[in-house]
Amino acid sequence: MIEVTGLSKVFRVPHQSRRSFGRWLVEGRFTYETLHALSDVSFRVANGEFVGVLGKNGSGKSTLIRIVAGIYPPSAGSVVLSGRVAPILDLGVGFHGPLSVLDNVLLYGVVLGIPRRKLVAEAPEIVAAAGLERFTDARLENLSTGMKMRLAFTVALRAEAPILLIDEALAVGDEAFRERCVAELRRRRERGDTALFVSHETVLLEALCDRLIVMDQGRVVGAGRPAEMIGLYRGLRPASVAPSDSASGVAEDRVGLRSSTG
Amino acid sequence: MHLWRDRVRLLDIVREVAVSDFRLKYNDSVLGYAWGLLSPLVMLGIYLGVFRKILGIGGRGFEIYVLVGVVFWTFFQDCTFSGLNALTRKLGILRAVPLPVVVVVTSGMLSTFITLAINSVLLVLVLAVKGVLSPLAPFAILPIVCLGLLAAGIGFLVALAYVDFRDTGLIWHTALQALFWLTPVVYPVQSEALAEVLYLNPIARCLYLIRWFLTASFFPATRFIVLTVVFCVGVFALGLYAFLRRQRMIPESL
Numbered sequence: 001m002i003e004v005t006g007l008s009k010v011f012r013v014p015h016q017s018r019r020s021f022g023r024w025l026v027e028g029r030f031t032y033e034t035l036h037a038l039s040d041v042s043f044r045v046a047n048g049e050f051v052g053v054l055g056k057n058g059s060g061k062s063t064l065i066r067i068v069a070g071i072y073p074p075s076a077g078s079v080v081l082s083g084r085v086a087p088i089l090d091l092g093v094g095f096h097g098p099l100s101v102l103d104n105v106l107l108y109g110v111v112l113g114i115p116r117r118k119l120v121a122e123a124p125e126i127v128a129a130a131g132l133e134r135f136t137d138a139r140l141e142n143l144s145t146g147m148k149m150r151l152a153f154t155v156a157l158r159a160e161a162p163i164l165l166i167d168e169a170l171a172v173g174d175e176a177f178r179e180r181c182v183a184e185l186r187r188r189r190e191r192g193d194t195a196l197f198v199s200h201e202t203v204l205l206e207a208l209c210d211r212l213i214v215m216d217q218g219r220v221v222g223a224g225r226p227a228e229m230i231g232l233y234r235g236l237r238p239a240s241v242a243p244s245d246s247a248s249g250v251a252e253d254r255v256g257l258r259s260s261t262g
Numbered sequence: 263m264h265l266w267r268d269r270v271r272l273l274d275i276v277r278e279v280a281v282s283d284f285r286l287k288y289n290d291s292v293l294g295y296a297w298g299l300l301s302p303l304v305m306l307g308i309y310l311g312v313f314r315k316i317l318g319i320g321g322r323g324f325e326i327y328v329l330v331g332v333v334f335w336t337f338f339q340d341c342t343f344s345g346l347n348a349l350t351r352k353l354g355i356l357r358a359v360p361l362p363v364v365v366v367v368t369s370g371m372l373s374t375f376i377t378l379a380i381n382s383v384l385l386v387l388v389l390a391v392k393g394v395l396s397p398l399a400p401f402a403i404l405p406i407v408c409l410g411l412l413a414a415g416i417g418f419l420v421a422l423a424y425v426d427f428r429d430t431g432l433i434w435h436t437a438l439q440a441l442f443w444l445t446p447v448v449y450p451v452q453s454e455a456l457a458e459v460l461y462l463n464p465i466a467r468c469l470y471l472i473r474w475f476l477t478a479s480f481f482p483a484t485r486f487i488v489l490t491v492v493f494c495v496g497v498f499a500l501g502l503y504a505f506l507r508r509q510r511m512i513p514e515s516l
Contacts, residue, residue, distance in 0.1 A: 011514060021427040070360035073510045090358035098289045099282060107282050111359055116274040 002045040002068060002163065002196055007077035009063050009218075011035040037063040038218045040077070045196055047082060047162075050189050052197040052205035052226070054233045055215035061198040064215070065089065065167045068196060082194075086112065086159035089167040092152035097141030101132055104140045105155055112159050122158065130154040146174055153177070157184055164188065164195040170204060182207060202230045272365050279352075279369035284376045298377060299384070302332045309448040320450060323477070326394060330473050331447035333385055334409060337378040338465060339438055341413035344370040345421030346431055349516060356513040363509040364502075367421050371414050382406065389476060398475045404487070405471035408494035412464055415494075415501030422505050425515050445469065461486075464493045 014030040024030065038060045045051045055061045066072045068079050069087040094111045095104050105126055109119040119126075127136050130151040135143060143151075153169070170181045185195070185208055199205055205212055205226060212229035214222040214236070222232045288295050309328050313319045320327070348370025349356075349363075356363060389395040424430040445466045451457045460466050467490040474482050 019427060020429040021423075021433055022429065024427065066357070071357060072514050085360070087359060090354060093354040093358040094352070096282060096286055098286055103282065103285075107278050110271070110274040110278045111355055111361070113271050113359075115271065116278065 001047045001080075001082035002194065003080040004044070004064075004068065005042050005078050005080075007038055007041040007064070007067060007079065008036075008075050009038040009060075009067060009072065010075045011037055036218055038067070038074075041215075041218070041220055042077075043213055043220060043223060045194055047194055048189075048192045049211065050185075050195045050197070050209045052199060052209040052212045053215060054199070054202070054205060054212050054229060056233075056236055058217075059215040060218040061215055062167055065165050065196060065198045069165050081163060083163055084113070084161035085163045085165055086156065086161035087165045088153075088156045088169045089165065091156065091169045092148050095140055095148065095152065098139060100137050101127060101140055101143070101151065102136050105151070108152065109155050109158065112156055113161070114155075114159050119158075126154055126158060127151070146177060150177060150180075153181055153184075157188075162193050164193060166195065167198040168200070170199070170201075178204070202233070206230060272362070275361065275365055276369045276372060279366065280372035280376065283348075283370060283373035287373070295380065299381070302336050302381075305336075306332050313449060323394065324450070326389065326392070326477065327450060327473060328448050329388070330385065330476060331469055333381050334378075334406070334469055334472060335442065335445070335447040335465075337374060337381070338409060338413045339442075340377070341371050341374040341410070342417045342420055342434065342438070343431070344374050345414075345417035346424045346434070349421050349424060349512070353516055356516070363512045364418075364505055367418065367505070368414075371417050374413075375410060378406075378410070386476075394477050396475065396477050396479055398478065398481070401481075402472050402475035405468045405475065405490065408491055409465070409468040409472070411498035412468065412494040415498035418501035418505040422501075422508060425508070425512055441465070464490060464497070468494065 012032045012034060014032050019030070041060070041064060043051075053061050053064060063072065065087075066089065067074050068081075069085060069089065070079075071087075071089075092108070094108050096107065099107070102123055105123050106116065106119050109126075110116050124133070124136070127133055130147070130153075132143070132147060132151060135147075140148065140151075156169075164185075170178055182204070188195070189208070195208075197205060197209060209226055211223060212226045212233075213220055214229050214233050216236050221236075222229055288298055306325075306329055309332070310320075310325060313328075314324060345367040348367045352366045352370075355361065356366060386395060386399065389399070420430060420434050423434075427433075441463075444460070445463055446460055446469065451460055461470065467486070471482060471487065471490060
């Protein structure tokens with residue numbers, strides 16, 4: 001179960017050119033942009049439910065899932081989780097190209113919270129499940145992007161947590177990769193796991209989710225059956241501020257820019 | 263049970279990240295770890311040449327004095343930078359995985375401790391072969407641990423400063439160059455007056471004690487040891503406390 005109550009998030013982002021000690025000494029203080037990324041967001045995901053979060057760029061989706069995962073602290077409100085979380089927010093983050101496939105399985109796995117002993121025991125099986133058994137000792141950087149994504153997803157799903165948080169992580173692979181991911185996620189759903197997805201991909205969300213939540217300008221503007229919510233989402237206008245750094249998860253959510261000093 | 267499982271998980275992360283950082287550092291070198299030894303050895307040769315041949319400084323045992331200084335100064339320098347480097351290199355992890363930031367920074371520092379451990383063993387072997395290793399050598403662990411705590415405490419503060427000031431790396435690099443010459447790493451302290459001033463510096467105190475325990479045959483003054491331990495533990499506690507207080511805001515502030 002995921003219970004989000006009255007969640008708000010305000011980022012204070014200093015102007016990049018002012019972030020040196022020298023300038024701070026000369027000017028005495030930094031100036032900031034205040035970003036209201038989330039405003040009073042509340043929803044509940046029941047145990048065994050798969051819920052998707054849909055919204056245009058800058059709607060606050062990535063900030064929301066990072067707060068639910070415990071990566072960013074909220075400015076106000078609370079998040080209650082009924083169990084451990086497996087965050088799949090950026091597939092392969094922490095991979096090191098110069099290390100072998102096997103080393104990367106161990107490194108990525110422990111970073112995702114999988115016990116090392118379990119990883120050591122299951123590493124050959126994981127590599128085989130990703131279809132990379134011939135490349136166990138190869139340097140990861142010599143594999144294709146698709147192979148790396150396959151490996152990352154296979155490792156990520158070994159995290160035995162009842163709550164999955166997935167942020168656009170499936171958007172990177174080809175069709176075969178996505179089909180495999182969807183099949184695996186359906187298996188997790190049948191098992192009774194809970195999931196919160198963030199995506200722009202309506203087809204994927206419709207295929208996997210029981211309900212969708214639509215966000216706009218940092219607020220929840222609708223929640224309900226996928227077909228209805230996809231209609232609502234398509235009627236939304238693009239966010240007022242375009243993303244400048246979608247990988248960061250901060251800049252993507254720039255909503256309500258205000259200048260301040262401090 | 264959850265708490266214990268989480269601690270085991272964090273220890274797994276610290277170990278795996280530290281070991282992989284260490285391996286990555288020497289992964290592409292033909293000589294492997296030996297390449298990491300080459301740099302301090304070259305510096306050792308240069309300092310010995312300059313001080314002994316050109317300036318005429320340094321008597322018997324000066325090679326060992328400089329060798330110990332270079333090995334432990336190199337560790338101090340690397341460790342204080344490693345926290346900052348961990349923040350920049352692991353930014354992707356910090357923004358995608360719910361981890362205490364202190365775990366990532368500590369892992370970065372620990373990879374420099376692995377280098378220190380290997381170099382310390384090699385150093386002891388060199389001293390033993392040269393026949394100058396003191397029976398008190400096991401006590402050198404104390405000042406080595408103190409130096410590690412001091413470096414880690416400063417490393418936390420440097421990493422924290424980087425969150426607000428992006429030129430922290432450049433500033434600390436310059437500060438380290440000044441600190442190097444304010445610390446008797448490669449030159450002997452030959453006057454009482456100079457010693458009074460130089461040994462206010464806790465790095466100098468640690469180096470003094472490490473050299474003493476490795477090569478001398480009787481204990482140094484207890485007061486000197488106690489003050490060194492107190493100062494190093496204090497800096498570590500201050501750095502860790504300051505870092506823990508702000509760590510929740512770091513992923514979104516970077």
